[in-house]
Every structure is written in C-alpha cells, then in structure tokens.
Amino acid sequence: MPAQHEVDEAKIRQQVDKLVEGIRGKDLKALEQVYAADVVSFDIEPPLQHVGIAAKLKNWTHAFTLFREPSYEVRDLTLTVGADVAYGHCFARFSGTLADGTATSGMWVRATYGFRKIDDAWLIAHDQVSVPIDMPSGKGVADLEP
Template sequence: MTIDNDFRPHTESGPRRTIDKVVEALRARDLEALRQLYTTDVVSFDVEPPLVHAGIAAKLENWAKVFQFFATVDYEIRDLTFTVDGNVAFGHAFARLHGTLHNGEAAQGMWVRVTYGMRRTGDTWLIAHDQVSVPFDITTGKGVVDLEP
C-alpha cells in the first residue's frame, strides 16, 4: 500500500496548497474559487470592522470589496508556517495585499500579520478561521502600517 505524503497527519503541504490557491484566486479576482477554500462557517477577524465576520457570505463580501477597490490584485505571503495534527492545522504568516487601483495608480498596501485555522475533510484543507492584524503604537492607539517583515 502506498501512502500519499501530502495527507500524512503532520505534513504542511495540504494547508500550504490551500493558501497558494487563495493567492491564485485573489490574483484572478475569482470569488467562486475563494468560496471553495473556506468552510461555510468560517470566522474571520479581519482588519476592518466589525470585530467578527462570520460565515462564508461575510468572508466573500470582504474579498468582493477588495475587487471593487483594485483593478488588479496581488497578494504576497511571507514566512508561512503550519503546525498540522490529523484533521486540523494552524498557521501564521505575513501578508500584503496590493495592486493597481481603477484610476491606474499603484497601491503598495501594508504588511499584516495573519493567522489561519484549518480543517481537513477527506483530502481537502479548508480555512475555518483567519485573523488579520496590524501592530499598534500604545502611546497613540493608532495602527503601525509601515513595518516590513
């Protein structure tokens, strides 16, 4: 019997492949492809209000806003790391959403911290939770958005 290394309990390849597909779907501006990468009950703590975006419709609404804002989209991930055990995985990385605005102006975006919680169903890894954050200056209470990894 041959074991597919991509689905051994402690491998990062499955969750990493899902994040790669998120990047591809964002660059393609493809909401339906994104829908396939999240659980229907995904909980997202994104950088914009409200405090919680619950369910796939709310998550896709956030991505739809990105597509309304940008004419072209790029999404960059750095230092992605996962810990995998059986059918669950959690990971963290730095991410930057940037691209070209509809007026042709380049928007460099900002680096954020992102945390992923994933569940595996069969051979598919889906994002069940994500949290995006920026550090803040405790003396001013404002986000610090000019840091780079």
C-alpha cells in the same frame, strides 16, 4: 512514501496557494473553495468579525472593488498540522493597482489561519489579520516590513 503529516502540510500549502491565486484573479469561486462554510474571520476591516462564507466573500468583494489589478503575497508561512486541525501564521501583503489607476505597495499584515480537515479537504475555518498598534496614539502601524 511521505508521512501523512507531510501530505497534509503539502495540501494546506496548496490551499494557501489557491487563496493567493484567487485574490490575484479576483476569483470569488476559487476563494469559496478554500474556506469552510462556517468560517469566522477577524479581518482588517470592520466589523469585528465576519461569520460564514457569504460574509467572507462579501468582504473580498468589497476589497476587489478598490483594486483594478490586485496582488497578494505571503511570506514565512509556518504550519502546525494535526490529524484534522492545523494552524499557521505568516506575513501577507495586499497591493496592486487601485481602481483609479494608482499603484500601491499596500502594507504588510500579520495573518493567522486555522484549518479543519473536512471530507479530506483542508479548509480555512478561521483567519485573523492584524497590524501592530502604537500604544500611545492608539493607531495602527502600517509601514513595517518583515
């Protein structure tokens, strides 16, 4: 029988898989199931933070209007799991076919997730997406790859 830590890590990885599939399917109902109601998101787009599930889903809705067929990829997901909180980090890329039919390879970003175990479900309570910044110019560097 696997240790509770292994069971919880597997459940969190399943949640990340649901996130990926929800994005690929532009499925807001599926995405709603992976976030805590009071999620705080420091996403790539303004404002500085999106607070609550409605704000997070509004952000995804905006992203989906840009894409006819989105793709989402997660690489190198590393997790640290406690009894009722966990965190993880990875590289992620949102790409696909834009609404005008143009294909885009997107860009790799750094993603960090904070999870809380709520009613035996691991939900994303916090996420942060970022790109490195070129200090002299003050501009994001969006052409790096993991």
